[in-house]
Amino acid sequence: xxxxxxxxxxxxxxxxxxxxxxxxxxxxxxxxxxxxxxxxxxxxxxxxxxxxxxxxxxxxxxxxxxxxxxxxxxxxxxxxxxxxxxxxxxxxxxxxxxxxxxxxxxxxxxxxxxxxxxxxxxxxxxxxxxxxxxxxxxxxxxxxxxxxxxxxxxxxxxxxxxxxxxxxxxxxxxxxxxxxxxxxxxxxxxxxxxxxxxxxxxxxxxxxxxxxxxxxxxxxxxxxx
Amino acid sequence: xxxxxxxxxxxxxxxxxxxxxxxxxxxxxxxxxxxxxxxxxxxxxxxxxxxxxxxxxxxxxxxxxxxxxxxxxxxxxxxxxxxxxxxxxxxxxxxxxxxxxxxxxxxxxxxxxxxxxxxxxxxxxxxxxxxxxxxxxxxxxxxxxxxxxxxxxxxxxxxxxxxxxxxxxxxxxxxxxxxxxxxxxxxxxxxxxxxxxxxxxxxxxxxxxxxxxxxxxxxxxxxxx
DNA sequence: GCAAAAGTGTTATGTGTACACCCATGC
DNA sequence: GCATGGGTGTACACATAACACTTTTGC
Numbered sequence: 013x014x015x016x017x018x019x020x021x022x023x024x025x026x027x028x029x030x031x032x033x034x035x036x037x038x039x040x041x042x043x044x045x046x047x048x049x050x051x052x053x054x055x056x057x058x059x060x061x062x063x064x065x066x067x068x069x070x071x072x073x074x075x076x077x078x079x080x081x082x083x084x085x086x087x088x089x090x091x092x093x094x095x096x097x098x099x100x101x102x103x104x105x106x107x108x109x110x111x112x113x114x115x116x117x118x119x120x121x122x123x124x125x126x127x128x129x130x131x132x133x134x135x136x137x138x139x140x141x142x143x144x145x146x147x148x149x150x151x152x153x154x155x156x157x158x159x160x161x162x163x164x165x166x167x168x169x170x171x172x173x174x175x176x177x178x179x180x181x182x183x184x185x186x187x188x189x190x191x192x193x194x195x196x197x198x199x200x201x202x203x204x205x206x207x208x209x210x211x212x213x214x215x216x217x218x219x220x221x222x223x224x225x226x227x228x229x230x231x232x233x234x235x236x237x
Numbered sequence: 238x239x240x241x242x243x244x245x246x247x248x249x250x251x252x253x254x255x256x257x258x259x260x261x262x263x264x265x266x267x268x269x270x271x272x273x274x275x276x277x278x279x280x281x282x283x284x285x286x287x288x289x290x291x292x293x294x295x296x297x298x299x300x301x302x303x304x305x306x307x308x309x310x311x312x313x314x315x316x317x318x319x320x321x322x323x324x325x326x327x328x329x330x331x332x333x334x335x336x337x338x339x340x341x342x343x344x345x346x347x348x349x350x351x352x353x354x355x356x357x358x359x360x361x362x363x364x365x366x367x368x369x370x371x372x373x374x375x376x377x378x379x380x381x382x383x384x385x386x387x388x389x390x391x392x393x394x395x396x397x398x399x400x401x402x403x404x405x406x407x408x409x410x411x412x413x414x415x416x417x418x419x420x421x422x423x424x425x426x427x428x429x430x431x432x433x434x435x436x437x438x439x440x441x442x443x444x445x446x447x448x449x450x451x452x453x454x455x456x457x458x459x460x461x462x
Numbered sequence: 463g464c465a466a467a468a469g470t471g472t473t474a475t476g477t478g479t480a481c482a483c484c485c486a487t488g489c
Numbered sequence: 490g491c492a493t494g495g496g497t498g499t500a501c502a503c504a505t506a507a508c509a510c511t512t513t514t515g516c
Contacts, residue, residue: 024249027334070323096321096336098295109252111321198479220494221486445467446513
């Protein structure tokens with residue numbers, strides 16, 4: 013760092029963002045993938061992502077890529093940078109540094125189709141993804157780790173669900189993210205004792221005994237980052 | 238991402254690293270700062286850092302900046318990327334994205350002097366630093382948070398000490414990092430019960446009763462990242 | 463013998479975990 | 490009435506936090 017112009021050794025690199033966007037589908041944790049339409053790695057699956065535009069903040073770029081590479085209409089409920097992948101040879105086109113983001117999309121975000129220059133987009137199993145382009149498998153693995161860390165800490169599970177939900181549904185989100193079964197009684201005790209849920213008094217019908225509906229207690233929303 | 242050449246909207250940005258390097262001095266947690274020798278922010282204190290060279294990995298750049306901006310001879314015991322600062326206007330020279338790193342330097346890393354294009358370097362209070370250039374105060378604050386998180390998790394406290402150390406010294410490291418007092422008996426019980434320390438049988442002399450020396454138990458070293 | 467720092471146990475409280483049966487509804 | 494999923498309580502192990510006095514050394 014020496015004067016008001018960039019010094020010659022200042023590497024100019026391509027700055028990109030990639031987004032690991034998660035949602036629940038059919039009781040399973042899914043990640044949003046796009047099928048690449050161009051080289052390199054044409055037709056391979058990849059995380060949505062692309063280059064940051066001039067004057068664009070990192071999180072804005074992440075949101076834009078979500079919206080244009082896939083037809084996702086809903087706002088992410090959570091968006092957070094979690095690691096920067098900058099290995100010299102991670103991309104055959106040159107030195108490209110990618111700031112990876114973790115996003116949580118709410119329930120109901122079902123329909124996606126390829127937008128922009130991708131062939132398609134789909135929700136796929138987060139724990140058993142198809143082969144991915146570039147180093148995206150490493151990015152996904154790290155995103156899963158971060159998601160599991162954040163789960164308890166920031167009440168992230170609620171962001172996967174609609175405004176009202178049942179305790180078994182909430183437990184399903186925990187189990188899908190942690191990839192293991194939890195004990196029903198201990199789960200209920202823990203969640204209810206932390207006081208972040210209020211019963212909404214109604215019940216939902218289906219097969220078997222109807223479940224109590226809950227909603228997030230007022231003032232328990234955690235800030236985005 | 239479209240073909241094997243970078244597309245026109247690919248923002249070329251300056252890629253930098255900054256390093257928050259911590260060590261214990263005089264029973265206090267200190268951070269290594271350099272006094273800038275050039276504009277912008279000439280004469281202000283800043284975290285050591287600078288541009289990544291072509292073909293250089295991020296962590297290599299972090300190590301190089303530590304060695305050339307300050308005369309630090311010792312290897313960091315821990316080096317970890319923790320956040321990427323990319324706000325559009327964080328640097329008056331243009332779009333510069335900085336991948337911030339956390340480093341822990343071992344005991345004995347006492348003498349530093351400015352190297353390269355800095356006026357000087359010094360260990361300063363990590364919890365009450367002087368005013369810092371750019372957004373380095375925000376970087377430092379986040380580094381402190383990460384250091385506190387990692388403390389228990391990865392036995393990071395041992396990296397601040399020489400090979401053998403006393404329990405009161407180790408407790409001092411915890412207290413300096415967490416910025417609060419701990420209970421001596423509970424601390425000893427907790428640390429000894431986790432089985433990562435072995436008594437080295439010797440004793441160190443000074444004022445008051447000599448303390449038992451310990452060393453890290455074999456096979457308890459945690460991987461760098 | 464006194465100053466200075468090291469070392470030592472018990473109790474109360476909270477938290478995590480394991481575990482099996484009854485309840486309400488739709489068909 | 491039966492299949493389906495929802496809802497409930499207790500006991501034990503373990504971790505955490507609070508708390509005060511004795512021991513060893515140098516001078």
